[in-house]
Amino acid sequence: RQPDLIIGNCFNDSCAPALSRYVADYFTQKGLSVTFNVPYSGGFNTRHYSSREENRHVLQLEFNRAIYMNEKTFEKNTGFEALQTLITDLAQDLNQKINDLLKS
Numbered sequence: 001r002q003p004d005l006i007i008g009n010c011f012n013d014s015c016a017p018a019l020s021r022y023v024a025d026y027f028t029q030k031g032l033s034v035t036f037n038v039p040y041s042g043g044f045n046t047r048h049y050s051s052r053e054e055n056r057h058v059l060q061l062e063f064n065r066a067i068y069m070n071e072k073t074f075e076k077n078t079g080f081e082a083l084q085t086l087i088t089d090l091a092q093d094l095n096q097k098i099n100d101l102l103k104s
């Protein structure tokens with residue numbers, strides 16, 4: 001079975017480990033199975049736009065399509081709105097906590 005989420009952070013090159021771990025813990029606490037970097041470690045955008053030295057941290061979030069859509073018809077399933085809410089809540093949460101996470 002594929003994990004629900006693969007977080008690509010270029011093996012900690014594109015994002016501070018504390019931030020990557022926070023995102024993983026957030027989704028794990030919400031019931032999703034989460035792994036890092038395999039088979040998706042991050043693509044062009046992750047590598048090109050990140051610069052930890054300039055405080056630009058980039059993650060690639062690869063969600064298992066089965067949790068939010070019918071993979072045969074490409075129609076949203078009942079998990080779509082729940083995942084949308086989780087992502088929105090994470091963004092709001094990170095907006096408040098990002099500075100503290102990057103200090104650690």
